[in-house]
Amino acid sequence: MKISTLEYVIREVFFSLRRNSWMAVASVSTVAVSLFILGMFMILVMNMNRMAESLESQVEISVYLKDEVSESSIEDIRGMLESMQGIDKVTFVDKAEAMSRFEERLGEQKFLLEAIGDTNPLPNSFEVKVKHPDMVKAAADEIAKIKGVESAKYGQDVVQHMFDITRLIRIFGFALMILLGGATLFIISNTIRLTVFARRKEIAIMKYVGATDWFIRWPFLLEGIVLGCFGGVFAAFALRLAYGIVTNKIYETLAFFPLIPMFPFIGYVGIGIMICGMAIGAIGSTISLKRFLKA
Numbered sequence: 168m169k170i171s172t173l174e175y176v177i178r179e180v181f182f183s184l185r186r187n188s189w190m191a192v193a194s195v196s197t198v199a200v201s202l203f204i205l206g207m208f209m210i211l212v213m214n215m216n217r218m219a220e221s222l223e224s225q226v227e228i229s230v231y232l233k234d235e236v237s238e239s240s241i242e243d244i245r246g247m248l249e250s251m252q253g254i255d256k257v258t259f260v261d262k263a264e265a266m267s268r269f270e271e272r273l274g275e276q277k278f279l280l281e282a283i284g285d286t287n288p289l290p291n292s293f294e295v296k297v298k299h300p301d302m303v304k305a306a307a308d309e310i311a312k313i314k315g316v317e318s319a320k321y322g323q324d325v326v327q328h329m330f331d332i333t334r335l336i337r338i339f340g341f342a343l344m345i346l347l348g349g350a351t352l353f354i355i356s357n358t359i360r361l362t363v364f365a366r367r368k369e370i371a372i373m374k375y376v377g378a379t380d381w382f383i384r385w386p387f388l389l390e391g392i393v394l395g396c397f398g399g400v401f402a403a404f405a406l407r408l409a410y411g412i413v414t415n416k417i418y419e420t421l422a423f424f425p426l427i428p429m430f431p432f433i434g435y436v437g438i439g440i441m442i443c444g445m446a447i448g449a450i451g452s453t454i455s456l457k458r459f460l461k462a
Contacts, residue, residue, distance in 0.1 A: 184390065191362075205351050214427055229295075259292075399440050414429055
């Protein structure tokens with residue numbers, strides 16, 4: 168693009184925004200609201216995904232040992248577990264600690280254990296965490312074959328249901344983001360179309376005197392980018408404010424809830440929303456101009 172053409176495009180954008188100031192305000196407001204809604208759903212989906220990852224990371228295999236296994240054999244089993252591929256952490260839980268945990272879970276119903284007296288029927292065990300949740304089943308099947316291991320349990324049915332739920336969360340979130348992105352593009356392109364329609368005579372005259380399509384298109388394209396950028400800035404600011412309020416409220420009541428920390432997360436979301444606004448503004452301008460540039 169020539170310098171003179173660039174100067175013309177920038178000047179036209181400035182004059183257009185000033186001349187159609189109310190239309191520009193309406194466009195920026197529409198873009199800001201649309202991007203704010205899109206951004207809120209993006210944040211929601213990302214936090215749902217983090218929650219799903221947090222649930223998956225808590226899955227562990229309980230490896231129960233046979234009563235006759237000696238201390239030296241226990242150490243051998245620990246070594247075999249730690250050397251297995253995909254194992255992240257191995258923790259030994261002896262019979263006494265297992266009973267202590269069981270009593271704690273029973274709470275006020277600890278009196279039920281009086282029937283067994285001083286006997287401790289609980290086995291020694293290992294708590295095994297894997298590096299990736301989808302490796303749990305294969306690891307449990309392999310561990311169950313180790314000599315001295317009574318069983319390897321990981322709550323198969325519960326875990327499978329949990330994996331199904333987290334998979335649905337990711338699919339639903341991705342589909343929702345695409346749907347909202349399309350809706351935002353539709354709203355913005357129709358808003359910009361109003362600006363283009365108001366200047367249809369000017370476009371017709373420019374075509375009549377021989378202006379190329381790109382010469383006509385550039386000012387509108389840049390105007391769409393500017394409107395999208397301003398809308399994105401306002402949306403990013405509103406998202407930052409809203410996320411700060413929401414996170415503070417949640418942490419006051421649910422301190423350990425796995426929310427994504429505000430910084431630098433919200434900064435990246437803001438940048439993404441602004442880029443998204445500029446891109447949608449450019450695409451919306453292009454779509455809106457098509458019918459007016461036809462011969």
